Amino acid sequence: MRRLTVPVLVVLAGLVALGAPAVPALTRYGALPRAAGRPVTVLLAGVTPRYQENAAVWPWPVAPEDFTFLTDTLVLAQFWPGGRVNLLSLPRDTWVNLAGYGWGKINGANVKGGPELLVKVVQDLTGVPVDAYVLLSLNAVRALTDAVGGVTLDVPRRMKYDDNAGKLHIDLQPGRQRLRGPQAEGFLRFRKDNLGDLGRVQRQQLYLTALVNRVKNPLNWWRLPAMVGALDRNTRTNLTRAQVGALLGAALGGLQVNTATLPGSFGDGGTWVADHPALHALVREQFRDPNDPRFLTVAVVNAGAPDGSARRLRARLEGLGYQQVVISNGPRAGGPTTVSGKAAAAVQRDMGYGRVTREAGLPGADVTVRLGSDTKAP
Secondary structure, eight states, X not given: OHHHHHHHHHHHHHHHHHHGGGHHHHHHHOOOOOOOSSOEEEEEEEEOOOBXXXXXXXXXXXXXXXXXXXXXXEEEEEEOTTSEEEEEEOOTTBEEEETTTEEEEGGGHHHHHHHHHHHHHHHXXXXXXXXXXXXXXXXXXXXXXXXXXOEEEEEOSOEEEEETTTTEEEEEOSEEEEEOHHHHHHHHHOOOSTTTHHHHHHHHHHHHHHHHHHHHOGGGGGGHHHHHHHHHHTEEEOOOHHXXXXXXXXXXXXXXXXXXXXXXXXXXXXXXXXXHHHHHHHIIIIIOOTTOGGGSEEEXXXXXXXXXXXXXXXXXXXXXXXXXXXXXXXXXXXXXXEEEETTHHHHHHHHTOOEEEOOOOOTTOSEEEEEOTTSOOO
16 A cells, blocks of 8 residues: 555646646636537637837836737637537728727727627627637737647748847748747737738638647647646636537537638728628528527517517617517507517527417518517516
8 A cells, every 4th residue: 555655646646737727717617518509609819918118128018918909810710519610710900890989990899899899890790699709818829839739730931020029039931840839929920921911810720720630639638727727827708607518518529620711802001801792601601500590580579568678679689699680560469478480489588588479470580579568667
């Protein structure tokens, strides 16, 4: 027994050391893998650092991260229960309508209205409901890359760039190689090529594919606690435990990654202007869940509810990611709230009240909600 005690204690100490980095994240988000009924869509946004411009030293030091600055990287990631992952990269210079602030580049949405505005802008642009967001600091790439033991990918060309003010020094030779944290950061941030932001998007996709391949390798699973810890220290998110469980369930299905870039063309001032017909075709093909009621047209009729109830329900459903909620006219009538049409049960669950019926819906609507006397006034 004495001979066994020391080896057992050493093994236990090793296991504790390996698992320790993941403890804070597990405390907040720990969940068992589960098979979700629909895909989970997450907006991934890499936030650039602020610099203390009033500091007495040069180069200016980086200010403490508060995740409120410009977004350098934007990826819409949709995780399907079977393990399929669709990634849509959004160039940082995409020209969009920033609700309440006018037109501007999409990378300014987080500065003006935080992640809530950023999510709304992406939803309005793509028509894809976003379930959660993950904001990543500049250090996330370095920390996560080192946590997985580096990533192997092909550097397409010579990359040499020095920015003393931004403390960015890139020196990469072309060819297939293993990149550590600082090198991976340089690979992703390099912009001095003929493709500009599109070149960065392509490299982001190469990096994410290489990272997923490292995570999928069973020989690297012992690194998972370090990966979780690296993400937890360098992210801000509104993911719920249920959503984390669904993401873990998708990962256990074996991740198969598909990448795409927002269709479009260059506009004035180096902006990227979306090709909306091509984007809608891409969304229909890759990102639309036929069982997700948020893609359907929902007509709301106030049949016997307090004044303003239809507007309040529309706002509530839009807050849940519904894309097409319209208020329609109809005859006043007594009785409770009814929901009819395609996926009526799912809409009723999101409403939290009413009963599903088979009565005819309004023309052009997938789902018709007739608000009745059981609708509570605010």
